[in-house]
Amino acid sequence: MSTGHHEASWRLPESNSFAGTDVAHFQRLAQTAERGKLDSIFFADSPVLHGNVAQRPYGSLEPTVLLAAIAAVTERIGLIATASTTYNEPYNLARRFASVDHISGGRTGWNVVTTAGDAAARNFSLAGQPAHSQRYERAAEFLDVAKKLWDSWEDDAVVADKDAGVWADSSRVHPVNHQGRHFQVEGGLDVPRSVQGHPVIVQAGSSENGKDFAARYAEAVFTAHQTLAAAQDFYADLKRRTTAAGRDPQSIKILPGIVPVIAATEAEALRLERELDELILPEHAVRQLANLLRVPPESLKLEAQLPVDLPPEDEIEGAKSRYTLVVNLARNEQLTVRQLIGRLGGGRGHRTFAGTPDQVADAIQHWFQSGAADGFNIMPPVLPSGLDIFVDQVVPILQDRGLFRREYTGRTLREHFGLAVPANSFERVPQPA
Amino acid sequence: MSTGHHEASWRLPESNSFAGTDVAHFQRLAQTAERGKLDSIFFADSPVLHGNVAQRPYGSLEPTVLLAAIAAVTERIGLIATASTTYNEPYNLARRFASVDHISGGRTGWNVVTTAGDAAARNFSLAGQPAHSQRYERAAEFLDVAKKLWDSWEDDAVVADKDAGVWADSSRVHPVNHQGRHFQVEGGLDVPRSVQGHPVIVQAGSSENGKDFAARYAEAVFTAHQTLAAAQDFYADLKRRTTAAGRDPQSIKILPGIVPVIAATEAEALRLERELDELILPEHAVRQLANLLRVPPESLKLEAQLPVDLPPEDEIEGAKSRYTLVVNLARNEQLTVRQLIGRLGGGRGHRTFAGTPDQVADAIQHWFQSGAADGFNIMPPVLPSGLDIFVDQVVPILQDRGLFRREYTGRTLREHFGLAVPANSFERVPQPA
Numbered sequence: 016m017s018t019g020h021h022e023a024s025w026r027l028p029e030s031n032s033f034a035g036t037d038v039a040h041f042q043r044l045a046q047t048a049e050r051g052k053l054d055s056i057f058f059a060d061s062p063v064l065h066g067n068v069a070q071r072p073y074g075s076l077e078p079t080v081l082l083a084a085i086a087a088v089t090e091r092i093g094l095i096a097t098a099s100t101t102y103n104e105p106y107n108l109a110r111r112f113a114s115v116d117h118i119s120g121g122r123t124g125w126n127v128v129t130t131a132g133d134a135a136a137r138n139f140s141l142a143g144q145p146a147h148s149q150r151y152e153r154a155a156e157f158l159d160v161a162k163k164l165w166d167s168w169e170d171d172a173v174v175a176d177k178d179a180g181v182w183a184d185s186s187r188v189h190p191v192n193h194q195g196r197h198f199q200v201e202g203g204l205d206v207p208r209s210v211q212g213h214p215v216i217v218q219a220g221s222s223e224n225g226k227d228f229a230a231r232y233a234e235a236v237f238t239a240h241q242t243l244a245a246a247q248d249f250y251a252d253l254k255r256r257t258t259a260a261g262r263d264p265q266s267i268k269i270l271p272g273i274v275p276v277i278a279a280t281e282a283e284a285l286r287l288e289r290e291l292d293e294l295i296l297p298e299h300a301v302r303q304l305a306n307l308l309r310v311p312p313e314s315l316k317l318e319a320q321l322p323v324d325l326p327p328e329d330e331i332e333g334a335k336s337r338y339t340l341v342v343n344l345a346r347n348e349q350l351t352v353r354q355l356i357g358r359l360g361g362g363r364g365h366r367t368f369a370g371t372p373d374q375v376a377d378a379i380q381h382w383f384q385s386g387a388a389d390g391f392n393i394m395p396p397v398l399p400s401g402l403d404i405f406v407d408q409v410v411p412i413l414q415d416r417g418l419f420r421r422e423y424t425g426r427t428l429r430e431h432f433g434l435a436v437p438a439n440s441f442e443r444v445p446q447p448a
Numbered sequence: 449m450s451t452g453h454h455e456a457s458w459r460l461p462e463s464n465s466f467a468g469t470d471v472a473h474f475q476r477l478a479q480t481a482e483r484g485k486l487d488s489i490f491f492a493d494s495p496v497l498h499g500n501v502a503q504r505p506y507g508s509l510e511p512t513v514l515l516a517a518i519a520a521v522t523e524r525i526g527l528i529a530t531a532s533t534t535y536n537e538p539y540n541l542a543r544r545f546a547s548v549d550h551i552s553g554g555r556t557g558w559n560v561v562t563t564a565g566d567a568a569a570r571n572f573s574l575a576g577q578p579a580h581s582q583r584y585e586r587a588a589e590f591l592d593v594a595k596k597l598w599d600s601w602e603d604d605a606v607v608a609d610k611d612a613g614v615w616a617d618s619s620r621v622h623p624v625n626h627q628g629r630h631f632q633v634e635g636g637l638d639v640p641r642s643v644q645g646h647p648v649i650v651q652a653g654s655s656e657n658g659k660d661f662a663a664r665y666a667e668a669v670f671t672a673h674q675t676l677a678a679a680q681d682f683y684a685d686l687k688r689r690t691t692a693a694g695r696d697p698q699s700i701k702i703l704p705g706i707v708p709v710i711a712a713t714e715a716e717a718l719r720l721e722r723e724l725d726e727l728i729l730p731e732h733a734v735r736q737l738a739n740l741l742r743v744p745p746e747s748l749k750l751e752a753q754l755p756v757d758l759p760p761e762d763e764i765e766g767a768k769s770r771y772t773l774v775v776n777l778a779r780n781e782q783l784t785v786r787q788l789i790g791r792l793g794g795g796r797g798h799r800t801f802a803g804t805p806d807q808v809a810d811a812i813q814h815w816f817q818s819g820a821a822d823g824f825n826i827m828p829p830v831l832p833s834g835l836d837i838f839v840d841q842v843v844p845i846l847q848d849r850g851l852f853r854r855e856y857t858g859r860t861l862r863e864h865f866g867l868a869v870p871a872n873s874f875e876r877v878p879q880p881a
Contacts, residue, residue, distance in 0.1 A: 037550075180727070
């Protein structure tokens with residue numbers, strides 16, 4: 016959310032209630048992240064007005080155009096946008112990401128989502144969402160087509176011979192001629208290959224289908240864990256699956272989310288966290304939780320634990336992994352509905368950590384050195400202040416400990432992440448003379 | 449084209465052969481146009497690699513993301529992007545234009561196209577293009593849905609009452625519940641209403657379907673005419689159709705294209721025009737003309753006129769009006785294929801005018817004061833130099849004659865064009881107390 020990852024952040028006096036449509040707000044955040052030498056900024060997205068607009072700011076700028084506007088006022092920071100494979104056409108989306116990659120000089124990433132929920136489907140002439148497995152099957156074919164389109168121009172296709180009047184070598188620009196189950200696409204793309212070859216492919220689904228998809232395609236993975244053990248299990252499992260899919264496990268970066276509530280003293284940080292939690296109106300939060308759990312709101316009692324007879328995960332057709340995470344969190348810690356709402360309102364399933372800059376740095380270092388993370392998705396509870404304090408007070412500690420860069424060494428998001436430019440599937444291997 | 453509207457412009461020594469993917473090139477052009485107080489810049493588009501890449505630069509940045517990157521470095525200039533109603537979903541496109549309108553502070557226009565040609569269709573899992581009338585029927589419903597989506601948030605929907613914890617008045621955010629022949633869209637849009645209410649709706653088709661569509665929906669129309677008489681006929685006809693559709697004829701601005709070849713003397717301007725025409729390689733141009741006319745390339749002889757047995761316009765399923773324009777131009781002026789190629793390569797059907805700054809200003813003034821135009825689409829043959837000279841040498845003459853603004857008086861594209869913000873179709877009329 017524009018005002019921070021805590022759902023009540025917009026109610027703080029410092030927050031700009033109209034930040035969600037204010038491009039300058041997002042440009043400043045990106046510039047702050049760049050000052051902190053972070054890899055990237057990231058925008059979640061779903062093509063639907065899915066929440067109760069009375070409760071908190073909903074409605075956001077479409078991320079690919081937002082990234083282009085941010086690219087124009089930044090130099091190094093990576094730019095990751097979420098876009099749906101269920102509600103886009105591969106030609107359009109491949110082209111848009113290639114365009115943003117050109118515009119940004121190779122700083123783009125695409126967080127690939129299949130978009131859960133019937134409400135989104137009803138914005139696209141469907142009565143309800145396609146089944147979970149169908150969405151992932153389409154996503155895989157979508158990625159296959161997008162990659163072919165990104166490769167349809169060889170890197171040296173444009174020869175620009177003004178004297179001869181030959182702009183490009185047409186033998187180095189290829190139709191893709193994809194004939195698949197979901198898509199038939201002739202191609203080539205109407206934009207030459209971009210700086211990174213392909214945008215960095217990011218993924219965040221943690222269901223079985225989601226993890227298999229990540230193992231096959233993802234170069235960075237956003238994930239949500241409440242405990243170190245859960246994060247370690249996920250990390251080991253996904254690296255294993257990536258190896259099994261025939262890829263180098265170093266070629267996928269696993270980035271758990273963390274919501275750092277930072278203040279000069281631990282007591283002050285805990286007070287800020289409590290203040291935010293108390294700004295959540297329970298009636299909204301209960302309705303939201305009931306939606307996630309597919310139960311009637313009246314079955315949830317604030318002072319009681321979750322009902323025992325919840326549907327099993329395999330009956331959930333969208334956001335499976337989030338469903339399981341929430342149910343496990345409530346069951347494992349025996350939380351009441353009120354307690355659960357506080358935990359979710361802060362980080363929506365991500366790990367919330369309140370403390371001093373040193374304590375936050377310790378928490379990050381501990382997970383990083385315990386086989387739970389290659390990096391982190393920093394989700395400040397309040398924006399812009401929570402990003403300012405992270406960049407100004409936590410980043411220098413991590414730099415002093417030798418855990419984080421002091422200057423960018425690369426210009427592209429691939430370089431920030433340490434990922435190679437993909438080989439072009441159409442490129443001819445040079446023949447020995 | 450990025451290097452200018454003359455197809456051989458990329459071959460000039462001054463041209464940047466890689467301008468098409470260079471955002472800084474487009475940002476500088478927009479800043480130049482803004483320095484000249486022009487209404488807007490405009491990007492044509494088709495989601496297909498439709499030309500021969502050997503011949504001239506093809507492959508362009510997707511216009512909506514390009515506009516966002518330009519918006520970030522300009523203040524006043526309007527920003528018009530072309531997008532297809534045949535190969536997009538209304539929810540996605542309405543949202544993207546609303547987002548660019550927020551990002552630009554209300555400077556966006558959408559040039560609505562139905563995208564002719566089988567090649568584009570084959571990038572979107574179709575064997576061939578839908579029929580012309582089908583495309584226009586879909587376009588009309590697409591516009592209806594988009595307008596409802598843009599109106600789905602009333603202008604004062606966001607109340608941002610932090611104390612009460614109420615962000616928006618949910619009774620002022622509306623589902624659109626569109627149930628049509630081509631689309632079923634629940635809505636509302638996931639972005640609040642933008643500065644202009646709706647982006648300015650622009651249109652460029654000049655077939656019968658195209659003109660009827662323009663009369664119903666368009667607020668600005670790009671059009672191509674070789675003669676004053678043809679431009680006057682079109683102008684009068686479209687204003688009449690607009691009135692017949694129940695709209696104020698002032699609410700549609702008719703903007704013929706002009707390709708001004710400008711130099712200090714008339715002889716120098718004619719020499720520049722000839723130099724450009726001589727850089728066109730005839731074999732490419734003949735193939736392109738043959739494609740447009742749906743005839744085999746070998747039936748066109750450089751030193752002969754067009755064959756007599758061309759297909760009639762009503763058998764042409766795409767780009768009907770362009771087909772007719774080209775055939776009429778060739779027949780009326782009894783041009784050989786070589787002469788026709790020169791005329792088309794310069795302006796692709798638009799009026800080319802070579803002369804001094806005063807002569808160009810005269811030509812513009814004459815059409816403007818003869819009932820042929822409300823304004824012009826200036827299409828410099830070479831970029832950036834052709835825009836520089838227009839802004840620096842022609843605009844001041846038009847300003848001195850009292851025909852053009854010296855400073856912007858508005859901030860939005862609607863204000864530049866003198867167009868009202870559309871009423872919100874969901875807005876409740878205030879009741880007397």
